[in-house]
Amino acid sequence: MWNPFAIIGRVVLATLEEIGQLSLFTWNGVSHVVRPPYFFRLLGQQMMRIGYFSLPVVAMTAFFTGGVLALQIYYGGSQYNSESIVATIVALGITRELGPVLAGLMVAGRVGASIAAELGTMRVTEQIDALTTLSTNPYKYLVAPRLVAAVITVPILVLIADIIGVMGGYMVATKNLDFNGGVYLANTIDFLKTDDVTSGLIKSAVFGFIIALMGCFHGFNSKGGAQGVGRATTNAVVTASILILAADYVMTSLIFKS
Amino acid sequence: MTKLKIDLKNVSKRFGSKTVLNGLSLSIPSGESTVVIGGSGTGKSVMLKCILGIITPDAGEILVDGVDVVKLRGGDRDAYLAKFGMLFQGGALFDSLPVWENVAFGLIQGRNMARGKARDIAIEKLAKVGLGADVAKLYPAELSGGMQKRVGLARAIAADPEIIFFDEPTTGLDPIMADVINDLIIATVKDLGATALSITHDMASARKIADHIAMIYKGRIIWNGPVGRIDDSGNDYVDQFIHGRAEGPITMDLLKP
Structure with missing residues (x-):
């Protein structure tokens, strides 16, 4: 032993x-994502639940992150030409890293947990077996719509988070640090390249896939009643979070090397 | 000799080091009601799930209408599953859908029927199990246990299956509701001319709904006969089970106080 x-x-x-x-x-x-039949009604439902209802959480996270980033750079960095540095670093930091990763982690907590809990409960109450006996493939009916919905909606969430994050930095810089708003925005736009935003969006599509996959996988394989569902939920959130951070490292090293 | 609908031959299944089905063989005649009795953890549910292909057996053959179904995949498997209806032990109703959509689920998702038409059929099937059209709009969580069982029964028969499985149909119900469910099972099975396979440990229910009774113990069928022979089976295991005696050849893995 x-x-x-x-x-x-x-x-x-x-x-x-x-x-x-x-x-x-x-x-x-x-x-089952690529093979017909497709369940568009279910896809729409999942896009609402995964994307639309995550908006408030993601927006708040992005706003405060942008704000705190501006403060830290201002206090820690050189205060002499801070006006250009703060704007640039907030924009780059949010679009390249903090937007996708923090939005990914928040969505993992919110959506990954709810997917695992829902599918886990369906598993232990035999609802997933019941699908099979009603000539409906559970992968097609439950897993595929969630995967597609997450891959589509998480990048959209991150794009919104990028804008709100930059606005958070702008608010703090102009209200607290007495920066000139016009100069701040001009600096943001001058230094930000399309690649900074698209690299973040590509990452977030992968994060969306990871979140939905982990939620579905752990939910599907949960066993043993309420405790099993609880364990599945925890595992879904923890594994999704770790995989997001690991995938972020791998993708960053690949994208910015070339 | 009646035609066989389902024929299990030497089916075995292990989970890790635990053998659940140990060379189980059982023949189920077409158009009749077979009840498998046995204690908890003797492999009853696993047997049903093997026939449905939810669990793949390690060895043995499962013939349905003469075709070995263990290795069916894709479209063949969908067509095969369309023969079945199943009433689950806890109902297994989809709690995110109203009652009528639960009943109509197999018709809408499995057979691409238009929602309006499927709804009419659902209400007709609900009437067969004694539930009015007003129940159709409710959600499963708003129903009592007996009503959930009846909705589950309506869902099982909605697509007019050839074979219906009943997994502990009376467990958790009061004796009167249990008998109502028994009557409904007999009526619906006769009505459809379907082959029924039930698993239960409720002897009153077994005696009522069975044409044949088989007893499962340690993953094998140890006795099989017509329901009228159950009291003079000559099998000590069967005698102990149907009289519910703690003493006998079947020993529970309990520590004696």
Whole structure:
């Protein structure tokens, strides 16, 4: 039982099993995204739930992040030519990194948890088995619409977050730090390139996929009643958050190397 | 000799180190009602899920209408599943949908029927299980346990299946409602001319709805016969089970106080 080799073996086997299950699950989910029939009604519903209802959370996060970024750069950086530095760094920081990552983490907490809890409850009350007996593939009916909805809506959320984040920086800079608003905006627009925004949006599409996939995967495989659903929810949020940060690192190193 | 609808041959399934089905064989005649009795954890639910393809058995054959169904995939599997209706133990109603959409689900999603037409059929099926059209608009959470069971039954028969599975149809109901459900099961099965397979540990229900009874123990069928022979089965396990005795060949894995 406590033989170190046995422990290592068990851990390796469990990890491999989990990776195998996840790969199979991803394949099943994605293959049903591309194969007809398509459930547009469900897709619309999920886009509302994942995208529209996440707007307030994402907007508030972006606003305060932009504001605090402006303050920190002003206090920490050189205060002599801060007027150009604050605007540029806020814009770059928000569009390249903080917008996508913070919006991704907030959506993972809000949406990933709710997907896992919903599908987990459907699993333990046999509703997912019931779908099968009613000639409806649960991957097609439950997983595919959530994957597509997240991949479409998270980038839109991040685009809105980018704008609100920059506005947060602008508000703090003009109200608290007595910057000139026109100069601030001119600096933002001059230094910001299209690539800064698009790289963030590409990242956020990947984050959306990760969030929906983790929510669905852990929900689908939950077992053992209320406690199992709770565990699935926690796992969905934790794994999605870690994968978002890891994927962010990998994508940043790929995108900005070229 | 009646025609066989479902024929399970030496079906085995293990989960990790735990053997759940251990070479189970069972023949289910067409158009009749077979009830499988057995204690908790003897493999009853796993057997149903193997037939439906929700769980893939490790070994053995499952013939339905003479076709081995274990390896069916894609469109063949969808066509195969369209033969079935199932009443789940907890109802397994979709709580995000109103009652009529639950009943009509297989027609709308599975068979692409227009919603208006499916709704009419749903209301007709609800009437068959004694529920009025006013219930159709309610959500499952607003119904009592007995009503949920009846909605589940209406959903199971909505697409006029050839085979209906009943998973513990009377568990958790009061004795009177249990008997109402039993009567509904008999009436709907006869009405459709369907083959019924039920699993239960409620002997009153089993005696009432069964043409044949089979007993499952440790993943195998240990006795199988017409319902009239259940009291003189000559099998000690069956005797112990139907009389509900703690003493006998079946031992529960309990620590004695």
